[in-house]
Amino acid sequence: MERTGPGDCRGATGRPRCPGKEAAILAAALTLLSEQGFVRMTLDGVARAAGVSKATIHLRFRTKTELAAAALRTLRPCSVPPETGDVRADLAAQLADFADTLARTSGMVLVGTCLAEEAHTPELLELLREHAVEPRRAAVRRLLDRARAQGLLRPEADLDASASALLGAFYADHLAGRATDEGWADRTVSAVLGALSP
């Protein structure tokens, strides 16, 4: 029996994807992830928030974990406040942006859920690290390098440790229930760098 193989009838593209849908799903997922954490986020909730059906989500993301991972990958590297040349001010601006971003986006819930899932779903922490923690850290680290180059810091200073102290202060203050708004960035830069000057 002469049968033409499949393929010669192909070429059509099929129904095109409803354009905004993918973005809506990922945005909804990231929002709910940040508001409720990974386990409490439900596919039903994401579907409702995105205005699609659950099956449409599954069409793009095989599992809930994959969906959360994709949502984390949409995290944009931190905004880079314009650099003024005054490194100390730039550092404070960077920290202020960090604090503001975390506050505006329920970032600490997101951080918390990635930490809480470390044993069960380690991808989440890895992706958070790659897409949010590392970029921010790199920005801070770059400013510290510049500060040292300008002679504002001792040559032998451990800049990685300083970066950890600067950024970590936010986590510590949030956990302690201490204010992290007005003046927080300045106080933190002062405490960590104030006297690192030679």
Place this chain on the structure above:
Amino acid sequence: MERTGPGDCRGATGRPRCPGKEAAILAAALTLLSEQGFVRMTLDGVARAAGVSKATIHLRFRTKTELAAAALRTLRPCSVPPETGDVRADLAAQLADFADTLARTSGMVLVGTCLAEEAHTPELLELLREHAVEPRRAAVRRLLDRARAQGLLRPEADLDASASALLGAFYADHLAGRATDEGWADRTVSAVLGALSP
């Protein structure tokens, strides 16, 4: 209904509660909370680990949330490494104990789950704060006060900010996937205080 604390089995009439059970339940709950987070911790799991039935848990703790809260209340204030008089060394010892405790007890999962639940079950973060975060912070803060009294720090230094930087460095390093074992405490103390000296 006033709940009686653990061990107090003579409060009212009727058969007294089996005394060891309360402690076993709380220990199991704290362990599972630290290993799996609040939402993944199941009452079945706690019951199995504690060697009791689920109903026995509900007899003492009306809801899962109450159980988790009670478990957090059993957190003992941080051990206080003996103070040597060398304040810098004492600070490093405190930080090393902090890091070690968090590592040994899956502490970052516990921290994470309390953060993740902040919107849904804020008691958890409050209790963690009261029973773990604050005591540790107070210990660090006391040492910083002493350092200032000894003239090791500038009189006008913002010691709260310094405490946040010292403790927060751990969170930042954990999130960044950086090592926090050998030498971490020393490096951190150096970075934050090294130059605070007048």
Place this chain on the structure above:
Amino acid sequence: MERTGPGDCRGATGRPRCPGKEAAILAAALTLLSEQGFVRMTLDGVARAAGVSKATIHLRFRTKTELAAAALRTLRPCSVPPETGDVRADLAAQLADFADTLARTSGMVLVGTCLAEEAHTPELLELLREHAVEPRRAAVRRLLDRARAQGLLRPEADLDASASALLGAFYADHLAGRATDEGWADRTVSAVLGALSP
């Protein structure tokens, strides 16, 4: 801290199982298995038919497969029609009971689903074999042995093959859409044994 281990407070039996419930579940499962096959049988359906909640089923049977397996284990070995001494008549009675049982209980659907699941859930066929096929076959085989002992069959006859032919005729007739009621057993015995006589 002195804690008494779990165990010294034990001994109670807990709420007793609602007595008929287990049997109701298994009966419902066997019925639905026979009416709809394994895949179409739903736990919701079993729960409804048994008058229990789905979770109650899961309390006793961890998975749907385990439930179906347990249901198959409740299959009682075939009734043994009283033996008259007239071996030929006894054989016909056995076959008639076989046909009647299969007809009354949707037995062929059950056989079919076990066959259909052979690749996916081989336990089903194994259990059907053990609890229904083999007992019936053994009964037939015993009668054939007796017939040979009485000199009704040639000594060298392959009685296993004869048993397969006798019982298999039912399957073949059912598949062919041929009547298997009145007189079927007699006709079948005649066809297979009629001429085995020496």
Place this chain on the structure above:
Amino acid sequence: MERTGPGDCRGATGRPRCPGKEAAILAAALTLLSEQGFVRMTLDGVARAAGVSKATIHLRFRTKTELAAAALRTLRPCSVPPETGDVRADLAAQLADFADTLARTSGMVLVGTCLAEEAHTPELLELLREHAVEPRRAAVRRLLDRARAQGLLRPEADLDASASALLGAFYADHLAGRATDEGWADRTVSAVLGALSP
């Protein structure tokens, strides 16, 4: 709407159907039906195996049931082993081919699923009967007629019952987990016909 048979692509106006696809779909469907049964066979699976899209299947077969029915209609009547004149040998050859075909094609799963669906989708069993069971039975029956004509069987023998016994032995042996390969056909013919000789 009258469905056009496979290969008939010139029936109406509009773009003709890609000819090979119909056959590919039916072949895939028959394979999966035989491997997994009707309920477990998914249209996604058929589409993947056939190299077409699900919608293409629905274009030709309105429902899953129609697809399965069409697949069953492609079953070719059993091969007819060449007849040698030795009717007994021809019968054994026919049975051996029967057993071999069922073994090679997961035929018993197919038989099982048609039985299992009898209440829900009776078409399947009807079509299996028409396209597989009856042709095979007719071939056997023809040989039995010939045997009687040659005087090898008693004139009054019930040849339908004999055909059922011969073919049914396979089902019985498969269900009992007994071997049906080497020598099975010979043993079966001997058991059923051995002594039918006058």
Place this chain on the structure above:
DNA sequence: AATGAATGAGATTTCATTCAT
């Protein structure tokens, strides 16, 4: 008090089918 039984409310995932190019 302690237990095992029982349950209602959900969560993830699958699938046949329909839709829009």
Place this chain on the structure above:
DNA sequence: GATGAATGAAATCTCATTCAT
């Protein structure tokens, strides 16, 4: 005609909580 997208309707299984001894 062919395709990939989209969806509503389940199905299995889990879990916090309550019940009956």
